[in-house]
Amino acid sequence: EPEVTQTPSHQVTQMGQEVILRCVPISNHLYFYWYRQILGQKVEFLVSFYNNEISEKSEIFDDQFSVERPDGSNFTLKIRSTKLEDSAMYFCASSDWTSGASYEQYFGPGTRLTVT
Amino acid sequence: AQSVTQPDIHITVSEGASLELRCNYSYGATPYLFWYVQSPGQGLQLLLKYFSGDTLVQGIKGFEAEFKRSQSSFNLRKPSVHWSDAAEYFCAVCGTSGTYKYIFGTGTRLKVLA
Numbered sequence A: 001e002p003e004v005t006q007t008p009s010h011q012v013t014q015m016g017q018e019v020i021l022r023c024v025p026i027s028n029h030l031y032f033y034w035y036r037q038i039l040g041q042k043v044e045f046l047v048s049f050y051n052n053e054i055s056e057k058s059e060i061f062d063d064q065f066s067v068e069r070p071d072g073s074n075f076t077l078k079i080r081s082t083k084l085e086d087s088a089m090y091f092c093a094s095s096d097w098t099s100g101a102s103y104e105q106y107f108g109p110g111t112r113l114t115v116t
Numbered sequence B: 001a002q003s004v005t006q007p008d009i010h011i012t013v014s015e016g017a018s019l020e021l022r023c024n025y026s027y028g029a030t031p032y033l034f035w036y037v038q039s040p041g042q043g044l045q046l047l048l049k050y051f052s053g054d055t056l057v058q059g060i061k062g063f064e065a066e067f068k069r070s071q072s073s074f075n076l077r078k079p080s081v082h083w084s085d086a087a088e089y090f091c092a093v094c095g096t097s098g099t100y101k102y103i104f105g106t107g108t109r110l111k112v113l114a
Helices: none
Strands: A005-007 A010-013 A019-024 A031-037 A043-050 A053-057 A065-068 A075-079 A088-095 A105-107 A111-115 B003-005 B010-014 B019-021 B024-026 B032-038 B045-050 B056-058 B064-068 B073-078 B087-094 B102-104 B108-113
Touching: A005 A088, A010 A019, A019 A031, A019 A088, A019 A111, A031 A105, A043 A065, A043 A075, A043 B102, A075 A088, B003 B087, B003 B102, B010 B019, B019 B108, B024 B073, B032 B064, B032 B073, B045 B056, B045 B064, B045 B073, B073 B087
Parallel strands: A010 A111, B010 B108
Antiparallel strands: A005 A019, A019 A075, A031 A043, A031 A088, A043 A053, A065 A075, A088 A105, A088 A111, B003 B024, B019 B073, B032 B045, B032 B087, B056 B064, B064 B073, B087 B102, B087 B108
16 A cells, blocks of 8 residues: 655754655645654644645744645655744644545654654 | 644543544535554554545444544544554545645543553
8 A cells, every 4th residue: 555654753953953754645636735843742734735835834834934846756844944833743644636536635654753 | 724623632441341432623615534553652553544435434354434524533443442453543644636635633542441
C-alpha cells in the first residue's frame, strides 16, 4: 500500500540554524500539507500546497517557514532560523484530488525536531 | 470559529470494559469527520471516517463512531477495550470545500487497567 514517507525521523539542531524537513507524498496525490504537534499538545495545521503554490497557511506559518516541491516527488518544509519553540513533531500529509477523495489525508510517520 | 472539542483529557478503563470517547465540533456546515489514534512517539493512524450516509461508521480494531448532526458530535466507541488500545485519540474535522485542512481536537489519552 502506498504511504507517505518523511526524513529524517529525528532532527536535532541548534537555535538559529536552518532545517529542512523532507516528505515524499503518495505519487498520484496533488494536495500536500504540513502539520505540527508540540509535545503533549494537539496537532495543528501549518500549510497546504497545491499546484506549486501555497493554498492556505495558518498564523503559525510565518516568514521563517517556507515550503517547496523541488521535483516531482519531494515536498519540503524549511525553517530558516529555528527557535526553541519550534521543537515539535512535524507531520506531512497528502491527499488525492479525484472525485471527492481529496478530503482524506494520508499522514507520514513524522519528523521529531529538537531545537537546543 | 471552527473548532473541535474533546472534553475528556484522560480516561481510564479496565480491560474488557466498554469505551466512549466524546467529540464535539463547531463548523459552518457538516464537515467530514475522522478519528485517529497515536501511540507514544508514533504517527497518526486513521481509525475511521465519516463523509455521508449511514451515521454509524465502523473502523479498524473494533472501533465505531456515531455522527449526530443535532448534537454536532462524533463519539467513538468500543464495546470491549484491550490493553493494546492504550494510546491518545484525536478527533478531526475538515471542510467539504477549499483546502480541506484538518482541524484536530486536543486529544484524549486512554489508559487501560489490566
